[in-house]
Amino acid sequence: STILVLHGPNLNMLGTREPEVYGYETLADIDDRLRSKAAESGHHLLHLQSNAEYELIERVHEARAEGVDFLIINPAAFTHTSIALRDAVLASDIPFIEVHLSNVHARESFRHHSYFSDIAEGVICGLGSQGYDLALQAALQRIHR
Ligand code: DQA
Numbered sequence: 345s346t347i348l349v350l351h352g353p354n355l356n357m358l359g360t361r362e363p364e365v366y367g368y369e370t371l372a373d374i375d376d377r378l379r380s381k382a383a384e385s386g387h388h389l390l391h392l393q394s395n396a397e398y399e400l401i402e403r404v405h406e407a408r409a410e411g412v413d414f415l416i417i418n419p420a421a422f423t424h425t426s427i428a429l430r431d432a433v434l435a436s437d438i439p440f441i442e443v444h445l446s447n448v449h450a451r452e453s454f455r456h457h458s459y460f461s462d463i464a465e466g467v468i469c470g471l472g473s474q475g476y477d478l479a480l481q482a483a484l485q486r487i488h489r
Contacts, residue, residue, distance in 0.1 A: 345413040345487045347382055348482065349375065350400055351393035352420030358445075366445050374473045378480055380417075397422060399418055401432040406449045408436040414483040415420035416476060423448075423458045429461040439486065441479040444469035 351371060354361060375391045382389035392403050399466035400422070403459070406413065415438050422429050423444070433440060440460075447470030448455040461467050466482060468475040 346388045346390065346411065347389070347416065347483055347487075348403070348407050348412045349378060349389065349391040349416045349476070350403060351418050352400065352422045353395040355418060355420050356393050356395070369473050374476055378476055381477065381480055382484070387484065387487070389480075397426055397428060400429055402431045404429070404432040404436050404438075407438060412438055413487050414438065416443060416479045416483060417441070417460065418443045418476075419458075419460060423460060424454055426459055430463065433460070434463060439465050441465055441482060442467045443479050444477045445472050445475060446470060448478070 355371055358366055358374070359368055371393055378391070379389045392400070394400050394403070400419075404415070415433070415436075417433070417440050419426065419429060419442070421441070442458065442460045442464040448458075450470070458467070465486065468479055471478065
């Protein structure tokens with residue numbers, strides 16, 4: 345099976361961006377670890393980070409055409425703004441888990457609303473990069489069902 349991990353804007357800055365909020369690991373560290381974990385269980389993991397909304401949207405469209413089985417998405421600031429990315433994910437009809445490094449509910453009120461949570465299989469936030477590992481574990485179990 346194939347899992348696609350999508351990271352939204354500014355997540356390319358991980359490791360140096362507000363490390364007290366987001367941690368010291370880089371996005372490459374996280375993607376590499378997820379890729380090898382997926383490979384250990386015989387699955388294929390793809391990933392994309394983009395600062396551009398349309399690139400994420402087009403990647404989701406391609407994912408449907410490619411037959412991607414599951415998405416793990418940290419939409420970053422697009423979480424709170426992007427009806428367009430929400431619609432793309434709905435159109436793709438691919439199940440997904442929403443991940444946030446920080447506990448968005450313990451932060452500014454504009455981070456409390458997500459355009460994704462009500463259509464996600466599940467939502468993980470506040471556990472740092474471990475949230476991605478937990479999402480992958482859940483995704484693999486769901487794919488096997
Ligand atoms: C984030 C939380 C968002 O509110 C923020 O805009 C981000 C990252 C997180 O992973 O904690 O860029 O999605």
